[in-house]
Amino acid sequence: MQTQADSSNKPERAWRWLRSELPQIVLMLVLLAAARDSFANHYYVPSGSMEHTLEIGDRVAVDMRAYGVRLPFTDVRLIATGKPERGDIAVFDSPQDGTRLIKRVAAVAGDEVELIDGRLSVNGVALEAIGATDTEIFRDHRAMLDLSHGGGPDIHGLTVPDGQVLMLGDARGNSIDGRFFGLVPVGELYGRAVAIYYRRGEGFSWHRL
Incomplete structure (x- = not known):
């Protein structure tokens, strides 16, 4: 008791x-x-700038080690662990206003870029998939474009310098991206998006990117 x-x-x-x-x-x-x-984080997609690959409300798993390990709670990079590749979807801060963004690495150092009516060519090769005019092939990645808002500003004769990348949205006419704020230093990329783990109407799942 x-x-x-x-x-x-x-x-x-x-x-x-x-x-x-x-x-x-x-x-x-x-x-x-x-x-x-x-090491690992997640990102909530707030806009349609990456449609149709990413939709508004998607929650995305991000590998924070993909390009380098940073000192926790700082922007200080301790070691480099990899380089961004064409087609990667990466998280970074806008050079324009510091907003955290998620866009596609469209071109890397040395690439010659043409973008006409929202369709991308790199080093003289169009990335458009055969028989799928709204899909681009980046070796291991597919960009599911949304051109319902048009293609946005064109790019002519751009060669990406060392240490820089060109970031574009897949919704080319509805994206504030590298055509507006310029190229992004590789060291400013926080991590690489690896999968969508939650989507409205579908719930929790795992769609690799």
């Missing part, structure tokens, strides 16, 4: 437990936050 003394000691025992365990709890939370910041 529980006594009054036992009941009165419960809050004290709980407080002693909390005091003893609090440092470990705080450390665990800090480590989890650091891992999320430096």
Whole structure:
């Protein structure tokens, strides 16, 4: 049978437990936050600039180690772990206003770019898929274009310099991208989107990008 003394000691025992365990709890939370910041994260798609590949409301898993490991909670890159490739979907901050964006790496250093009516050619080769005028092939990636708003501004005779990438939206006529804010330094790419893990109307799933 529980006594009054036992009941009165419960809050004290709980407080002693909390005091003893609090440092470990705080450390665990800090480590989890650091891992999320430096190794894996997610991104909520707020606009239609990447349709039809990404839709408004999609939640995307992002590999934060794809291009480099950063000091947690900072923009300081500790080591480089890879280079962006044409067709990657990457997360970065807009050079224009610092807004976190998600766009496609359309061209990398040394590439010669032409973009006419929303359709991309790199090094003289059109990326348009045969028989699918609204699809572009980037080796291991497919861009499902949305040209319902037109193609947006054209690009003529651009050669991407070392250390830079050209970022474009797949909805070419509905995207504020590299045609407006310029090229993006490779070191400014936070991570590579690897999969859609949640989509409205479908729920949780895993669609690789």
